[in-house]
Amino acid sequence: MIPGPFEPTWESLRDKWTCPKWFNQAKFGIFIHWGLYSIPARLNEWYERHMYTSDAKWHTEHYGPPDKFGYKDFIPLFTVKKYDPEQWADLFSRAGAGYVVPVAEHHDGFAMWDSDITPWCAGKMGPKRDLTGELAKAVKKQNLIFGVSSHRIEHDAFAFPAPGVPNDEFDPKYAGFYGPPFKDEFNNSNGSAAFQGDWLARIQELTDKYEPQMIYLDNGINGRPYDEIKLKAAAYYYNSAAKWGREATLATKDVAYLFGSVQDFEKQQRAPKWIYNAAGWQVDDALGSTWGYTESPQPMTVRGPDSVAREMMEIASIGGNLLLNVSPMGDGSIPEVQQKSLLAFGDWMKTNGEGIYGSRPWVRMGEGPMMPVEPPGDWKGGSTAVEGPRIAGHRGPAPSEADFRFTVAKGALYAFGYKRPAQEARITSLALGKALVERVTLPGSSAPLTFTQAAESLVVTLPGSDAEARMPYALRIMGSIPLGAS
Secondary structure, eight states, X not given: OOOSSOOSSHHHXXXXXXXXXXXXXXXXXXXXXXXXXXXXXXXXXTHHHHHTTTTHHHHHHHTOOTTTSOGGGGGGGOOOTTOOHHHHHHHHHHTTOSEEEEEEEOTTOOBSSOOSSOSXXXXXXXXXXXXXXXXXXXXXXXXXXXXXXXXXXXXXXXXXXOTTOOOSTTOGGGHHHHOOOOOSOTTOSOOOHHHHHHHHHHHHHHHHHHOOSEEEEOGGGOSGGGHHHHHHHHHHHHHHHHHHTOOOEEEEETTSOSSSEEEEEESGGGSOSSOOOOSOEEEEEESBSXXXXXXXXXXXXXXXXXXXXXXXXXXXXXXXXXXXXEOOOTTSOXXXXXXXXXXXXXXXXHHHGGGTTTOBOOSSSEESTTSOSSOOTTTTOOOSSSOOOOOOOOOOOXXXXXXXXXXXXXXXXXXXXXXOOSSEEEEGGGOBTTBEEEEEEOTTOOOOOOEEEOSSOEEEEOOOOOSOTTSOEEEEEEEEOOOOOO
C-alpha cells in the first residue's frame, strides 16, 4: 500500500471521496470490448465459456477439439495488424466522448497490456504490444479522460468445462492462464486469498502504469466477502490519484462499494426511470447487439445515431451519464457501420451537446405520452447480479411530437423533442402561468424563434431544417422558469 489521505475503510471513502467534476461535465463516454474473443467472433464475448460447454461442437468443427485447440491457441492469432490507437482516439473525440474506458482484462484472463505480473498478456504474447498503453497515450493526446475496465474477478469460475468435453484447462503448463478454473457458481465471491491478491496486484499495476481516472469493475466484485481486498484497491487507487493531482473514480454495479464509487447500470432497461440525484451514475450500453464483435451465428446489428441520441437525452434528463460500448474486430479495426453511427451521433452532439454536457435534471424529466405520471416501482433501476421479480413487458407508445425530455445547463432550460414537427412545437410544462419565457433559440444559433405562451402550452414556431428527420431536436429556453439550481 502507499501513503495518502485514504484508508482501506468504508468510513474513509465516505468522508474523503467526492465524485469528480469531470464526470458530469463529460456526460458521454466510450466503452470498448475487444480481446481474444473477437477472433472467433462467435455468440458474444463469453466465447471461452461457451467453447468448453454448450458450443464445444461448433468450436471443434471450426478449430478442432478444445483439448487440441484451446482458448490459449487464439493468442497467436491475435496479431491486431489493423489496430491504430490514434485513429480510435480521433473517432471517439469526433463522436463527442469525454472519456474512454477499454476493457483491460475480461473474464477470460488475458491482460490487454504489457504486464510485469503475468506473461499471459498482449505485451508478451500475441501482438506483443501494449495495447492499453498505446490507447492511453492516444486518448490523453485528444484531451479525453482515460479509464480502464477490469473483469478479472469473474475469471476463477468462468469457464469450468462441461462433463465429457475434452479440454486443456488443467494442464499445469497453462495454469497461469486458466487458473486452473474451479467448479462453482459464477460470481460467488469466494476466490482464494492467492486469487484475490493477484487481482489486487493487477489493479495496482493498471493504476501505476496508466494513471486511469476511472476504473470500472464488473459484477464479480459486488459481494461483501471481497470487501477487504476491494477496500485496499480503492485506497491504493485514490491515494495514487491524489499523488497525480487528478480526480478519479471507481465505477461499480449494485452496492459493490458502499461509498467511493459512481454507480453503474448495465443497459438502459436496468437504469433509473425517474430523476435520480445520486452523486454520480452512468449507464453502460452497447452500440451493437453484442458487447464483443460477433459474426456468428448471425452478424451483429448496430444501432443508428437516432437511437443513441434518444438514450443520451433520456439519461441526461434524469441525471446520468452514458458509457457506450464499441466492438472492434479481432484485427483491431472498428467496423465502418459502427464508425458511421458514432460520427453521426457526434455531429448531433456538436449542435445539441450544450444541453447535455455538464447538465443537470430540471424539476421534471419530461412530458408527453411516453412519460409515466409517477415514479414506477423500479424507478431506481435494477441489478444484473440480483434476480428480481419478473414483470410482464409493456410496449409504450411510439415517440410523438408531444414527447420531450428536459435538462438544465448554462442557465438555460433545454427541451429535447423526440420528433420534430413541421411547424410548431408545443410544451405544456411551460404554459402561460407556469413560467415566463423570454427567449427561445435553437442550440448552435442566436437567432430568436417566434413563440407565444398560451393557456395550454408554450408554442414555438420552428424554421425549416436540413437535419436527419429521425434525429431528436432541441430548444434553448430562457426566462423566469423554475429551473432549480444550475
